[in-house]
Amino acid sequence: MPTPILDILWIVPALPLLGAAINGLFGKTWPNKIVNTVALSATGLSFLGALEAVREFFEQGQQLVHKHFFDWITAGNFTAGFDLQMDQLTVVMVLVVTGVGFLIHIYSTGYMSHEGGYYRFFSYLNLFMFFMLILVLAANYVLLFVGWEGVGLASYLLIGFYFLKKSASDAGKKAFIVNRIGDFGFMLGMFLLFKTFGTLDFTQLFAKAAPWSHESWGVFGTFTVACLLLFTGACGKSAQLPLYVWLPDAMEGPTPVSALIHAATMVTAGVYVVARSHILFTHSETAMVVVAIVGCATAFFAATIGLVQTDIKKVLAYSTVSQLGYMFLGCGVGAFGAGIFHLMTHAFFKALLFLAAGSVIHAMGGEQDMRHMGGLSKKIKWTYATMLIATLAIAGFPPLAGFFSKDSILGAAFQIPGGHPLYAVGLLTALLTSFYMFRLIFLTFHGKQRYDEHHVHVHESPWSMLGPLVILAILSIVGGWLAAPAFLPGGTDHFANFLAPVFGGAHAEGEAALSEAAAHSLELTLAVVAVFAALIGLLTAFWLYLRQPGKPAEIAKSLKPVYDTLYNKYYVDEAYGAAIVKPLLSLSTNVLWKIIDVEAIDGTVNGIAHGATATGDVTRRTQSGNTRSYAVWVVVGALAILIIVFWPAIRALAGGAQ
Amino acid sequence: MVPTHYYLILSAVLFGLGAVAFVFKRNIITIFMSIELMLNAVNLAFVAFSQAFGKVEGQVFVLFVIVVAAAEAAVGLGIIILIQRNRQSLNIEKVNLLKL
Numbered sequence: 001m002p003t004p005i006l007d008i009l010w011i012v013p014a015l016p017l018l019g020a021a022i023n024g025l026f027g028k029t030w031p032n033k034i035v036n037t038v039a040l041s042a043t044g045l046s047f048l049g050a051l052e053a054v055r056e057f058f059e060q061g062q063q064l065v066h067k068h069f070f071d072w073i074t075a076g077n078f079t080a081g082f083d084l085q086m087d088q089l090t091v092v093m094v095l096v097v098t099g100v101g102f103l104i105h106i107y108s109t110g111y112m113s114h115e116g117g118y119y120r121f122f123s124y125l126n127l128f129m130f131f132m133l134i135l136v137l138a139a140n141y142v143l144l145f146v147g148w149e150g151v152g153l154a155s156y157l158l159i160g161f162y163f164l165k166k167s168a169s170d171a172g173k174k175a176f177i178v179n180r181i182g183d184f185g186f187m188l189g190m191f192l193l194f195k196t197f198g199t200l201d202f203t204q205l206f207a208k209a210a211p212w213s214h215e216s217w218g219v220f221g222t223f224t225v226a227c228l229l230l231f232t233g234a235c236g237k238s239a240q241l242p243l244y245v246w247l248p249d250a251m252e253g254p255t256p257v258s259a260l261i262h263a264a265t266m267v268t269a270g271v272y273v274v275a276r277s278h279i280l281f282t283h284s285e286t287a288m289v290v291v292a293i294v295g296c297a298t299a300f301f302a303a304t305i306g307l308v309q310t311d312i313k314k315v316l317a318y319s320t321v322s323q324l325g326y327m328f329l330g331c332g333v334g335a336f337g338a339g340i341f342h343l344m345t346h347a348f349f350k351a352l353l354f355l356a357a358g359s360v361i362h363a364m365g366g367e368q369d370m371r372h373m374g375g376l377s378k379k380i381k382w383t384y385a386t387m388l389i390a391t392l393a394i395a396g397f398p399p400l401a402g403f404f405s406k407d408s409i410l411g412a413a414f415q416i417p418g419g420h421p422l423y424a425v426g427l428l429t430a431l432l433t434s435f436y437m438f439r440l441i442f443l444t445f446h447g448k449q450r451y452d453e454h455h456v457h458v459h460e461s462p463w464s465m466l467g468p469l470v471i472l473a474i475l476s477i478v479g480g481w482l483a484a485p486a487f488l489p490g491g492t493d494h495f496a497n498f499l500a501p502v503f504g505g506a507h508a509e510g511e512a513a514l515s516e517a518a519a520h521s522l523e524l525t526l527a528v529v530a531v532f533a534a535l536i537g538l539l540t541a542f543w544l545y546l547r548q549p550g551k552p553a554e555i556a557k558s559l560k561p562v563y564d565t566l567y568n569k570y571y572v573d574e575a576y577g578a579a580i581v582k583p584l585l586s587l588s589t590n591v592l593w594k595i596i597d598v599e600a601i602d603g604t605v606n607g608i609a610h611g612a613t614a615t616g617d618v619t620r621r622t623q624s625g626n627t628r629s630y631a632v633w634v635v636v637g638a639l640a641i642l643i644i645v646f647w648p649a650i651r652a653l654a655g656g657a658q
Numbered sequence: 659m660v661p662t663h664y665y666l667i668l669s670a671v672l673f674g675l676g677a678v679a680f681v682f683k684r685n686i687i688t689i690f691m692s693i694e695l696m697l698n699a700v701n702l703a704f705v706a707f708s709q710a711f712g713k714v715e716g717q718v719f720v721l722f723v724i725v726v727a728a729a730e731a732a733v734g735l736g737i738i739i740l741i742q743r744n745r746q747s748l749n750i751e752k753v754n755l756l757k758l
Contacts, residue, residue, distance in 0.1 A: 627750050631681050631689075 005053045006065050009084045012053060012094070013133035015046040020126035027119030036109050039122035043105045043129055047098040054091050062088065062501065066139055066203060073142065080200060085139035089502045092340060093136035093272055096347045100264045101129050103468035107355050108256040110464035111362060121161060121254065128154035132265050136272065141190050141200040144273070148186070148237065151266045152179045158261060159253040171249035178246040182236015189229030193280075196222050206279040217285045227280050227287035230273060231294075238270025238324045241298045245573055247321055251313040255358030258313060263320050263354050264347040271327040271343050275336045278503055282334065292332025292413070296422050296429075299325030301570075303432040307439070308556075308566045311368050312357050315440050319394065320350055322429060326409055329426060333419055335412030336503045337496040342409055345401035345479045349393040352472035356387035359461045359469065360444060367456065370443040377445035379458045384445050386469040391441050393476040395434035396534045403531070404480035406430060408493070411526050427533050434537025442545040665706035672699035686738050686748045690731075697727050 005011070019042025027035045057065060065086040073080040086094075105125060112121050131154055135147025152175075160172030194200050197208045215221040234240070239247035250262050261267070274281060274291060281287050299322045306318035323346050330339030361368055363380050377384040393400035396407070410430070414423040460466070483495040544551050556563040565571070622633070643650065676696035683689050701720045708716025742748055 625754050627753055628681065628684075635677055635681055 004056050005049055006056050006060075006086065007067070009053060009065075009067050009086065009137065010069055010082075012046050012049045012098070013130050013137060015042045015049065016126040016129035016133065018042060020123045020130060023119050023126065024123035027123060030119060032109075032113060032118050035119045035122050039126055040102075040105055040109070042126055043098065043102045046129065046133070047102045050094045050098045053086065054095060057086055057091060064203070077198065078194065080140055080142035082143065083139035083201065084137040084143075085202065086137070087502055088499050089272075089275060089340065090136055092344055092499070094133065096344055097129070097132050097136060097265050100347050100351050100472075101132070101260060103471055104256050104260040104264070104351060104355065107259075107358070107465050107468040108254075110462045111256055111358055112254065115254070117161070121158075124154055124157045124161070125257075125260070128158070128261060128266070132269075135269055139202055141193065141202075141205075144276075145186065145190065148233070148269060148273075149183065151261070151269065152176065152183070152237070155179075155250070155261050155266055158257040159250045161253055161257065165252070168252040171246075171252040175246040175250050178243050179236045182233045182243055184232075185229045185236075186233025189226050189233065192222065192226045192229065196226070202276065209279055209283065212283060214282075215284045215286065217289065219284075219286065221284070223280055223284040224286045227277070227284050228290060230277060230280070231287065231291055234270030234273050234328075235294065236270075237273075238267050238328070239298075239321050240270070240294050240325065240328060241301060242572075244298060244302065244321050245576060248314055248317040248569070251311070251317050255313065255354060255361060258317070259351045259354030259358070262317070263350040267320065267324060268327065268343045268347065271324065271331060271339055274328065274331045275340050275503075278331070278336045281331070288332050288334065290332075291328050292419075292422055295325045295328025295330075295332050296413075296425050297325070298322070299329060299429045300425050300432075301325075303429045303436065304566055305569050306436040307432060308563060309436075310371050312360065312370050312373075312440060312444065313354070313368055315370075315436060316350070316353055316357060319353075319433065319437065322433060323350065323394070326406060326426070326429075329413060329422060330409035333409075333413045333416045333422065335409060337493075337499045338405065338408035338412050340499060341483055341495050342405035345393070345405040345476070348401060348472055348479050349390040349476040352386060352390040352469060352476055353394065355465070355469055355472065356383050356390060359383040359465055360387075362461050362465070363458050364451065365456050367451065370440065372451050373444045374447045374451070375445070375449040376458065380460045382460060382466045382469065386466075386473040387445075388441060389473045390476055391437045393480075395437050395537065396430055396530055398527075398531060399477070399480065401476050401478075401480035403527075404483050407523075407527050407530055408483060408496075410530060411523055414522075414526060427530065430530055431533040431537045434534040435541050438538050438541035439545055442541055446546055447549060662706050662710040666703060669699045669703040669706065672696075672702065684749050684751060686741065686750055686753075689750065690734055690738065693734075694727060694731070697723055 019039050022038050023035055027038070067084050069082045069084070071079065072082045105122075108121065108125065112118055115121070128151060131147045131150025133147070135144055135151060138144035138147060156172045156176040159175055160169045162168045163172075190200060193205065197205050199205050199208070209223075212223070215223050232243075236243045247262060247267065251258055253262070281291065302318045302321035302325065306315050306322065309315045309318060323342070327339045327342050327346070330336070330342060359380065360373070360376065360383060363376070363383065364373065367373065389400070393402040396403045398404075410423055410426050413419045413426055482498075483493045544555075568574070624630075673696050676692045676694075676699060679692035680689055680696070683692060701723055704716040704720045704723075708714065708720075738748070741753060745752055
């Protein structure tokens, strides 16, 4: 009987770390093949290990597994161990991370094959997998924070992968700095939780927190403050208002990175943290409302920007921000299961969208501007087919994954008291999502060819890239069936039932009020409305970009202020630049640099040196090199010693004389 | 018997003369002699005290001083001869290679 993998759960994150270390330390001179083998076997084995761990988890009856491996920090009454845990939520996250991560590793072997720094890329990618797995497996906030910071580091390294390009290294720095702001809040939240409950271990903390009374709207008690602080961190990591600005810039990284880190896994860490801390969040009405409103607002805001972007990856980036908003909306209205469900389906179809976009960029020889594409559907059929599936999925057409997950979020938003405005904005966002995604499809794959065939040799990608696309396309189709709504024959929400032990009855409250039949008809109505909205988006895009190709420019002209505002992303970057970056820069230049550094610090150091020189200048005169002057000094010294020794006697003599 | 303080005054006068000559004389040999003068002034004080207190240590010390002075004379005169050879002068003012 081999050791159960649950007993050595640390091996799941450790394998990618090993891969990162091997490639990072020795890979520089290796041929691509060996680097591949190391990186892929590290992630592949990690995926298999995760699968086996999940199998064992099911075998032992889905009981929470909590493993203590060693004490990490012990200081006074504070302890943080290297503890990993596995419950239903972890199962979902681990499988998504290792599964999608493995597919993207395969894809990268094709996509990056012509790039320099191949070993560096895979080393970073494996490092990312390590930290992400630590994040989702951690059994306390401290260890989670290690993963949290680690994925931020990996993200920084990979965004700035082409570090010779200024925009890429700037984007890396921006991502890192914006995330620091969020992390500051996250840490304060942890401190507050520790101060209040005396532990940061999930199981103990939630057990202690559960009996506390709930804080109603407007009460800023411990829970509200702690949750809002944690949510600040989540906003940074998951690119929500107002800290979303780094994610669109992060598209400077290679496309597989955008797919893995900035779509499927890392950016969902914020949602994961909110879902993981759901016991804290449900204690505070204020926090929940804030989460829901921020999520909803972000979803809508990012979708409107996505309408007019012309860079294929930027559209997808804003779409990611928007979909993350949906996940937070789901969590905010208490439907944590739905939020996590959307996280999973989004990981499938958004990774697919990015990888397919990468395939398009690959085919076009590096072109990312959709205005220079068009008519590609015949030339790259597989890419087209898979990307179309992903688009249908994200737009929410049944029976693809996005339909079910988005529907359950919108349904939950509709059913909570006062949730109708949230639902309305969510629905409008769904319409916009459908529009901008089909706009992308039509601009890229349909219509007239807008590139020069003599310069661009369009070619389908190798199977190492298409294989992951096909697998993700299948997942994007069937992934949603785990949670078929109840109005379908035989439809039960397996996903919500599976997660129920983690989230308890958190999402059942709203539904219990309605009878079963009424609930079914309501769900059906909402689903029909949602599909209708998606259809409107599709048809509008079809009409504007295929039937009347001149129309979008006309509309843009007639609504110039609106168009310009959207095109320039509401001038948020400029506003941040004026409000934060510029004052900081001028403070740093004029005060910190020119006064504090130059005057005070350099002045002190230089002043001491000048003082030494001046003292030396004076004292060196005693060393005249003139023998007789030395003789005088000897005599003077002897006299001085005599006077000191006989001072009392001299004083007595002087006193006697008076 | 001569009182002890006579010796001491003589010793102090000799020492003072030695010190003044040490500082003001230019000829190295004179300076050297003034050092000898100071040493012997101290020797005189030692024997005077030794006799006054009836103790022998002062006289022992004088023997030491004489030995050291002899050694010093050997080395010092050697140096003086070298200076004379190198510079054809015994003026201390001219021995100033270390001067800035």
